[in-house]
Amino acid sequence: MPPPLTTVADPRRPSAAEEARTIAASTNVGTLASLTKSGDPWASFVTYGLLDGAPVLCVSYLAEHGRNLAADPRASLAVVAPGAEADPLASPRITLAGIVEHPVGAELDAARAAHVEAVPAAKYYIDYSDFAVWVLRVQRVRWVGGYGRMDSATAADYAAATADPLSAIAAGAVEHLNDDHAGALAEMARALGGFPDAESATCTGVDRYGMELKVSTPRGAAYTRVGFGGAVGSAEKLRAATVRLVRQARESG
Amino acid sequence: MPPPLTTVADPRRPSAAEEARTIAASTNVGTLASLTKSGDPWASFVTYGLLDGAPVLCVSYLAEHGRNLAADPRASLAVVAPGAEADPLASPRITLAGIVEHPVGAELDAARAAHVEAVPAAKYYIDYSDFAVWVLRVQRVRWVGGYGRMDSATAADYAAATADPLSAIAAGAVEHLNDDHAGALAEMARALGGFPDAESATCTGVDRYGMELKVSTPRGAAYTRVGFGGAVGSAEKLRAATVRLVRQARESG
Numbered sequence: 001m002p003p004p005l006t007t008v009a010d011p012r013r014p015s016a017a018e019e020a021r022t023i024a025a026s027t028n029v030g031t032l033a034s035l036t037k038s039g040d041p042w043a044s045f046v047t048y049g050l051l052d053g054a055p056v057l058c059v060s061y062l063a064e065h066g067r068n069l070a071a072d073p074r075a076s077l078a079v080v081a082p083g084a085e086a087d088p089l090a091s092p093r094i095t096l097a098g099i100v101e102h103p104v105g106a107e108l109d110a111a112r113a114a115h116v117e118a119v120p121a122a123k124y125y126i127d128y129s130d131f132a133v134w135v136l137r138v139q140r141v142r143w144v145g146g147y148g149r150m151d152s153a154t155a156a157d158y159a160a161a162t163a164d165p166l167s168a169i170a171a172g173a174v175e176h177l178n179d180d181h182a183g184a185l186a187e188m189a190r191a192l193g194g195f196p197d198a199e200s201a202t203c204t205g206v207d208r209y210g211m212e213l214k215v216s217t218p219r220g221a222a223y224t225r226v227g228f229g230g231a232v233g234s235a236e237k238l239r240a241a242t243v244r245l246v247r248q249a250r251e252s253g
Numbered sequence: 254m255p256p257p258l259t260t261v262a263d264p265r266r267p268s269a270a271e272e273a274r275t276i277a278a279s280t281n282v283g284t285l286a287s288l289t290k291s292g293d294p295w296a297s298f299v300t301y302g303l304l305d306g307a308p309v310l311c312v313s314y315l316a317e318h319g320r321n322l323a324a325d326p327r328a329s330l331a332v333v334a335p336g337a338e339a340d341p342l343a344s345p346r347i348t349l350a351g352i353v354e355h356p357v358g359a360e361l362d363a364a365r366a367a368h369v370e371a372v373p374a375a376k377y378y379i380d381y382s383d384f385a386v387w388v389l390r391v392q393r394v395r396w397v398g399g400y401g402r403m404d405s406a407t408a409a410d411y412a413a414a415t416a417d418p419l420s421a422i423a424a425g426a427v428e429h430l431n432d433d434h435a436g437a438l439a440e441m442a443r444a445l446g447g448f449p450d451a452e453s454a455t456c457t458g459v460d461r462y463g464m465e466l467k468v469s470t471p472r473g474a475a476y477t478r479v480g481f482g483g484a485v486g487s488a489e490k491l492r493a494a495t496v497r498l499v500r501q502a503r504e505s506g
Contacts, residue, residue, distance in 0.1 A: 031284030033295055039327075040327045041295070041328060042348065043350075044348050064395065078296035080298050088282045088298075095295065095296055
């Protein structure tokens with residue numbers, strides 16, 4: 001793949017902790033690994049909500065995983081970001097590992113609310129006597145972004161990070177940029193993305209820090225990034241940031 | 254829910270082992286639970302193929318789960334049937350638990366072929382020196398069909414069972430039956446499904462042994478089944494079986 005010919009102005013990407021928080025917030029289902037009474041690993045489908053990034057489970061003691069957690073609090077939760085990647089191993093995914101605890105007092109109220117907000121059907125069974133709410137205290141975080149993109153995050157970084165504020169609108173923004181602003185994307189790739197020989201560019205992703213671009217050059221196709229110069233928190237600010245980038249590209253181009 | 258008023262002619266449903274084989278064959282992705290070196294449960298996303306119902310994994314020793322399996326062969330695999338249930342806990346799912354082994358000789362060839370058939374991208378990395386093929390020797394099977402439908406299956410029953418031969422065409426058959434044969438479904442519900450007071454019926458599922466029906470009666474909505482009188486193995490035989498059922502319903506009605 002051809003390398004950039006000039007400096008990429010702002011290559012900042014979300015951190016592993018930020019990527020993990022974004023994936024955790026992208027769905028309400030995952031697979032729990034717990035331990036059977038003989039210490040064997042038991043994988044089972046679960047629903048969850050999030051309380052400051054910590055998965056909140058609501059499981060029955062009649063279910064095998066409910067009995068497992070009650071006997072040994074060690075657990076991990078694997079979550080795959082929804083979206084139909086043709087190649088499944090290209091799917092962004094995380095493992096959050098730690099121990100489960102029953103929250104009490106105000107935290108129990110908040111945990112219940114977080115679970116029901118994420119899993120509305122839980123309101124029908126969360127008060128059944130065989131169900132219990134557990135919070136997974138995350139001690140280890142492993143993020144895999146797809147082929148060759150992976151990292152671990154500390155529990156502290158994961159707790160401090162936030163989910164991407166643009167994730168709900170990113171797909172629409174990508175479509176709009178490619179449909180209506182293909183020329184501007186090529187200008188940005190040439191002036192800010194390190195590929196002055198870009199003939200065209202398509203946007204393949206948007207996150208709080210910038211846009212992922214696939215560029216066509218006489219040297220072949222390449223991937224680069226055009227950053228917003230900081231975190232962008234809303235659709236409105238995303239529009240302003242892209243307008244600013246186009247102006248910047250034209251001024252420097 | 255109103256009970257049937259007459260005998261349901263053929264209520265046979267797939268066994269838990271058959272349901273599990275069908276779910277296992279419905280996708281190529283699942284979540285593996287393995288053990289870390291401190292014996293903690295580790296959940297991670299994996300792809301798999303099937304060799305006589307046994308999951309075949311191809312994982313890198315550079316991945317945490319690859320190192321885990323090499324150190325302790327105990328593992329389980331959770332698989333959720335694809336399909337967008339509005340309520341995630343209504344999703345059919347299984348856990349297959351046992352120990353992993355490296356297949357050898359002819360079984361290794363068959364296992365490699367099974368994995369690559371299910372996961373075509375694996376052909377690019379299956380021969381890398383850090384990747385290994387594992388077969389999960391299934392010792393325990395847990396099936397959850399949705400709310401209130403669940404059972405365990407023995408390893409022997411799971412090994413002997415087959416995936417539903419109609420699963421690839423079931424959704425299309427359900428649509429066709431409801432669009433073009435609503436009257437016949439009501440006749441079947443009245444004569445064979447135990448609801449002589451059915452005003453109408455819609456098909457909600459088709460499997461090798463029969464059709465699931467939702468019936469409307471003056472007593473309220475109910476669910477029942479109309480069976481084919483044995484296993485049906487192809488689209489052609491499904492058509493013949495439904496024609497036979499309509500005739501049977503009219504003769505007895």
